Each structure stands twice: as C-alpha cells, then as structure tokens.
Amino acid sequence: MRFTIKILLLFFLITKSALCNNQTLRIGTTALAPSLGNPYKYTGHPHLYTFSATFDGLTRFDKNGRLTPWLAISWENKTPLTWEINLRENVYFSSGRHLNADAVISTIKYLISKEGATEPVATQFSFIRDAEKINNKKLKIHTFTPSPFLPRTLPLLHIVDPYQWKTLGPIGFSQIPIGTGPFQPIKYSSNKIILKAFKNSWRKPNIENIEIIAVPDAYTRTLGLVSDQLDIALSIGPDEITFIENSGGKGVAWLSADLWSINFHHKKGTPMDNIEVREALNLAINRKELIDGLLNGVPEIPSQPAPRNAYGFNDKLDPIKYDPERAKALLADAGFPNGFSFVLEGAIGVGANDSAMYQKVAQDLSMIGVKMKIQPIPVSQLIRNVIEGGWEGDAFGLNYTSLPTLDVLKSMRNHSCLWPNAWYCNEKIMPYINEARVTFDKKKSLELRHKIMDFYRNQWVSIFLYQAVRFAGIKKNLKGFSEVHNFIPYEDMYFMN
Secondary structure (H helix, E strand, O other), rough: HHHHHHHHHHHHHHHHHHHHHOOOEEEEOOOOOOOOOOOOOOOOHHHHHHHHHOOOOEEOOHHHHOOEEEEEEEEEEEEEEEEOOOOOOOOOOOOOOEOOOOHHHHHHHHHHHOOHHEEEEHHOOOOOOEEEEEEEEEEEEOOOOOOOOOOHHHHOOOOOOHHHHHHHHHHHHHHHHOOOOOOOEEEEOOOOEEEEEEOOOOOOOOOOEEEEEEEOOOHHHHHHHOOOOEEEEEEEEEHHHHHHHEEEOOEEEEEEEEEEEEOOOOOOHHHHHHHHHHHHHHHHHHHHHHHHHHHHOOOOOOOOOOOOOHHHHHHOOOOOOOOOOHHHHHHHHHHOOOOOOOEEEEOOOOOOOOOHHHHHHHHHOOOOEEEEEEEOHHHHHHHHHHOOOOOOEEEEEEEEEOOOOOOOOHHHOOOOOOOOOOOOOOOOOHHHHHHHHHOOOOOHHHHHHHHHHHHHOOOOOEEEEEEEEEEEEEEEEEEEOOOOOOEEEEEHOEEEE
C-alpha cells in the first residue's frame, strides 16, 4: 500500500512538474525588431535576444570569453586566405530540412552579394571573398586578406533555411522565419512575437511557447513582472531590481562586453587635444562611488577600453585611480587653472541609470572646476552622428564594444583612424592595429593588442567609466535564465513550483 501511494505521489509530482514546464514563457523587452524575423538587420541587443531563440551561428562564446563550437564543431586555417569548417551532425531546421554545407554557403553568398551588402550584418563579413563546398558537412571559406579573427565573427552568422529564404525572399522570410533554434515564430504583431517549441531542434526546449512583448518603459516592465503578466523583465535598472526582490521576484545582473565611456572630439586648439587635460578628467571621476551608488557595485573599475574577458585585455594595467588633487594640478599645468566648460551629447536610456551617471560625472568634474553641460539626444541621432558626423558638442557618450568578436580590436574600428568620420585618429598607433588584424602568430597577436590597450589608456583617449552592466527581473519559479554576450539560451529555461 505504501509503495502504491509513493508511486502515485511520484506520478503526481512528475505530472504537475511537466504541466508547469509547459507554461508559456512571457518576456518583456524594450523593443521588437522592425525587420521581424530577418536576422541580418541587427548586430546587438535587444534584437539578438529574440533571434537567439530561432537562429544559430557557427560558433559561440561562453561566459568566460572562450570561443566554443556551435553549428560548427571545428575550424582550421588552411592557408592565410582559407578556412575549413566542419559542421555538426543531425541538425535540422524547423522546416524539417537538414543543416548542411549548402545552407551555410547560401547564407555567406547572400551576405557578400550586392543585394546582401545592404544588410547591417554584412559589414561584419566584408572580408570574405567566397565559400565552397567540400562535402555535406564541410566547407571552405576564402577571404580577401589574412583574417585570423574569422572564427570569432561566426556567432553572428545566423544560418537560415536556404529553401525558405530563396522561395520567399528576405521580406517574405522575415514573416515566416526558419532556423535551427529551439523556437519558431508563428505570429507577429506590433508589440508581440509568439513562438512555439521546435522539439526536433538540436537545442531541446523545455517550454511549449514563448511570448516576447515590447514594453518600452523599464518601470512598466517591472510592474508587469510583479503583477504576474511577465516572467522576465529585460533591460531594467538597479532600482527596479530592488522593487522586484521586495515583491517576491528575483533580480539578476551581468556584465556585458562593452566598456562605457565619454569620448572626446580631439580637435586641435581645444582642451580635449591636451593629454594632461584628458588625464585630469579621468582622475576626477570617483568611479567606486558611481558604481556602488548607481550600478549596485557590479562592475569593476576599468584600466583600459575593454572588458576583462575580451581577447587582448592587458592585465598589466592598473585600475584608474581617483585623484582630484592630481587632476587639478594637471589642469593648471595644461593652462586651465580655473577649469573650462564643454558640452556632452548623451543619449539617455541606452544603459542602466545612464542619466544619473552623466549627472554624477558632471558633479565630479565640477569639483576640479570643469563644467560639463549635458545635452540629451535621441539614440537615432547618436547613431546618425556616429556614422555621418555632424556632432554639435565637444564630447559624447558611447561604448567601446568588443562584440561580436569579443576582441579588443573590435572597438578600434570605431575609435581610430579606421572610422570614416573619426573622432580620434592617431597615426602612431595604426601600424600596431593594422598588424594585429592580420597576424596569425598568437604570441605576436596578444603583444600587439596589449600595446594598443596600453596606448589608449596612457593617451587617455576617452573618460573610461565602467564595464556596462545589464539587469533583469525574473519570476522565482523560472530556472535556467542567462544571457551570454547577447545570446539567451532559451532551451535551458523551465518552470518549477
């Protein structure tokens, strides 16, 4: 009798758990991709959060920054201009078709074609000349120049079902996207995507359905979580975390691969063109107070324009000190004993507590006689200014990002002479940057990156503030949530009582 009761109790618990695990997962995010299910329109969050439910790249980074196999199980550099890629066996698209070399080649050929070149993701692969098939699970990729970083770009090479893409075209495909991930979108609306589990995915899902809902305001996402309308509230701030935890939910925080900074226009004849001024502005910031007060103490004080887990991080550089007295002396030596004024163009709402961060920086700078006037601009204008120029201020807020390659060189594309409308261009460092981009010698590769980080740190190119931190709230009965370099492994999540 006792044995029968135990069996029945066990059956009840398993059944209840299974029913719970089949619930719909509801996620509140800042915005949905206007491109719907076209994965080639965006290279960053929040849109990569959605795409990682449906699509896979060939490689992926783990939380420690190590490059790991994904759809590709191995890769080898055969010549300076040729890579050989081996694909995973038994991977299916949600259409039921097999993943094979033809699918990968089709994706590559589209992104390097005249039509595909207009896609934002295509700029990450402009160094690729062609791709050719060896067999169903093996292909070669040919590049224009030596490209030792190729495997590090492959997390962004989302592979689509080539039949679906060719049959429907990019616009039609975006409404009925087919990938190899654990969930397939089945319905789009102006503020919601509904996805169903693809049970034959090589990433086996635990949950039946997902709803990804656009809720632009962080506080509204927070209220949605505590009122049981959402299971996850992404991209919130530390204040919302406190509210969620006091309401019975759980707050999580993690570091992104971006280093937040205030960047100067290095125009001749301006204070920002003086290295002593730039050093003074860096020494004037009390980063520990900023991080503890506004970011829950999560980031560490930076030493260079890169996160610690990026390839090429120079661990010989010390964290930047807070030394306002030294800052005042540097300003006096530079000819500004009474300080000066400058205008910062800052997009608000891009990062956690960024408005309060700018106010804190302005307050610290005022203690050494420097007045920073904050001029808020929309994100669209920030992006436009980055691409086209047209800045009106003397400085602006923008991160040094190492993604998608998780390499310190990635940010040099923007923060050096490589950028067409460069705000910082110093020809002295360019030979090191150019050589680092093409050398396959691992020792030399690291040495060059360390020199570049040392140069940017000791030239005080920007005010290096902190590694960007992201916050999310989740229901306590939801397990397995994580975010790793703009990728959310949806297959790991499940509900428990």
